[in-house]
Amino acid sequence: xxxxxxxxxxxxxxxxxxxxxxDLQGRILSYAEGGASSIHKDSNAAENVRSAIRSAxxxxxxxxxxxxxxxxxxxxxxxxxxxEWVEALTDVEGLESPKWHVNDAVIAHAGAFLGxxxxxxxxxxxxxxxxxxEDGTRRRNYDFHHYAASxxxxxSYDAVFExxxxxxxxxxxxxxxxxxxxxxxxxxxxxxxxxxxxxxEDRQERNKRFGLMAPIVTEAAKGxxxxxxxxxxxxxxxxxxxxxxxxxxxxxxRVAVAGIGSVINSPYMKSELAAKLEHGQNKQYxxxxxxxxxxxxxxxxxLKHVRAPIGPETFREIGKHPRSAY
Numbered sequence: 001x002x003x004x005x006x007x008x009x010x011x012x013x014x015x016x017x018x019x020x021x022x023d024l025q026g027r028i029l030s031y032a033e034g035g036a037s038s039i040h041k042d043s044n045a046a047e048n049v050r051s052a053i054r055s056a057x058x059x060x061x062x063x064x065x066x067x068x069x070x071x072x073x074x075x076x077x078x079x080x081x082x083x084e085w086v087e088a089l090t091d092v093e094g095l096e097s098p099k100w101h102v103n104d105a106v107i108a109h110a111g112a113f114l115g116x117x118x119x120x121x122x123x124x125x126x127x128x129x130x131x132x133x134e135d136g137t138r139r140r141n142y143d144f145h146h147y148a149a150s151x152x153x154x155x156s157y158d159a160v161f162e163x164x165x166x167x168x169x170x171x172x173x174x175x176x177x178x179x180x181x182x183x184x185x186x187x188x189x190x191x192x193x194x195x196x197x198x199x200x201e202d203r204q205e206r207n208k209r210f211g212l213m214a215p216i217v218t219e220a221a222k223g224x225x226x227x228x229x230x231x232x233x234x235x236x237x238x239x240x241x242x243x244x245x246x247x248x249x250x251x252x253x254r255v256a257v258a259g260i261g262s263v264i265n266s267p268y269m270k271s272e273l274a275a276k277l278e279h280g281q282n283k284q285y286x287x288x289x290x291x292x293x294x295x296x297x298x299x300x301x302x303l304k305h306v307r308a309p310i311g312p313e314t315f316r317e318i319g320k321h322p323r324s325a326y
Contacts, residue, residue, distance in 0.1 A: 003066050007306060008053065009298030010072035012037025012089065013104060014125030015211070017049050018295040018323070019056040024068070024308040026299070026317035028324070030059035038076035039085050041125070041204060049089040064094030071100045071302035073107030073294060075126050078142065100305055104294060105130035105140070111297025112258040112290035114315060119246050120290075121239055121273070124261025125211055127151040129239070131246040139249050141242040148242045150235035152214035152263050153207050158231045159217045160210075163188075164195055172227040175220035182213055218266035232269055239264075240276050247283045255283045258290045265326065289326070291315070296324040 004023060011018040017034040034052030036042035049072075057064060070090060077086045086101050105128045109120045119131040127150045129141040141148065149158075160179065162168070168176050176188075183199070185191035200206035220228035247255045257277060259265055264273065270287070277285035292300070296318050303310055318324050 004062065005068050006060065006062050006066055007299060007302035007308075008056070008067055008070040008072075009107070009295050009300075009302050010037075010049065010053070010070065010074075010090070011104060011107060011293070011295035011298055012049060012072055012074040013294075014038050014041045014075045017052045018293075019052045020295050020299050020321070020323070021056050021060040021062060022299045022303070022318065024303065024306070026303065026310075026314035028299070028318060028321035029062070030056050031295075031321065031323045032056035032059060036125075037074055037089060040076045041208070043204075046085075046088050046091075050092050053090065053092050053095070064092060065096070067095055067097045069098050069100070069302045069306040070095070071102070071107065071298045071305060073102050073104035073298050075104045077101060077103050098305065100301065102301075103128070103130075103140075106138075107297040107301060108260045108290075108294040109297065110301050111292035111294050112260065113256065114291050114300065116256070117250065117252075118256035118258060118288075119243055120258050120260050121148075121243065121264055122260045123148070123150040123235075123239070123264035123269070125152060126261075127154070129242040129246055131249060133250050134252060137249065139246050141246060144245055146242055146245060148235065148238035150239055150263060150269075151211070153210040155217045155231055155235060155263065156210040156213040158234065159228060160195070162227050162231065164192065168227055172220070172225045174223065175216070175225040175228050178216045178220070179213070182216060214263060215266070218263065218268055221268040222266070229268070233272065235263075236269065236272050236276060239273060240280075243277065243285065244280060244282050247280065247285065250283065253283055255285050257285050257287050259287065260290060260294060260326070292319060292324050293326055296321075 009020045021029045032055040035048035221232045274287040
């Protein structure tokens with residue numbers, strides 16, 4: 001088989017690793033998934049990523065030596081002290097190309113806005129707000145020591161604590177039923193005993209279980225549960241503060257915002273965030289759909305790094321792959 005020049009784009013999330021192989025024209029040759037990329041979420045993160053890389057290359061019929069560049073967005077990569085474990089994720093035999101590692105919010109922005117200014121609200125397994133302004137300045141809500149507790153596990157913890165506090169009402173009946181069923185509890189007394197025992201002993205596994213429970217909360221909010229809506233609204237209010245804080249860094253009075261992740265794109269969260277942003281106090285905000293997925297954003301960044309020509313046709317080629325959209 002003749003050699004071909006390719007790049008790798010990697011979306012290293014807190015729950016999954018997604019890998020795309022692209023030629024230099026943006027044609028996606030293969031896609032592969034694996035487990036979590038963050039060592040804060042999974043002790044097998046390094047092997048999860050390496051295995052997904054090897055699978056993607058094999059599916060594309062490519063050898064590691066044909067890779068001209070790799071861009072990986074990694075959840076939990078927040079400072080230079082993380083670099084050792086982050087770089088180890090892509091340490092695959094024969095893969096000697098230049099590698100660029102960034103926080104996963106950076107590739108999410110690259111996919112969502114294709115190089116244009118805007119704010120991405122990432123809310124799924126993790127939570128971060130990331131902006132690129134008109135002059136190219138990068139800002140995170142973390143830079144201001146702000147955190148929007150809107151990650152999946154936080155919604156679940158908040159809902160559970162409200163239930164344990166006895167705050168559920170008639171409209172929350174189906175929420176309580178589904179939560180008790182999720183934790184294999186026969187009734188609230190049994191549920192309190194599970195809670196008093198710490199739910200799950202291992203912290204990583206406990207957070208994972210609570211994260212997986214979040215769709216129960218967001219679906220209940222859509223269905224009219226007062227308690228679920230209270231929990232979701234709290235998270236949305238924190239997101240709005242973060243958006244307006246980052247929005248104040250923009251010169252324009254109009255700022256585009258895109259939501260990335262399972263939580264923020266659930267029907268209730270998305271519609272309520274859009275409604276609240278319509279009444280922004282410092283700017284006019286527009287909640288838009290992301291142009292491409294985060295893993296596609298990593299491909300775009302890799303192509304830019306290897307100086308491949310990029311234009312509208314490149315984005316169209318990338319967008320043809322079913323995994324290029326959210």
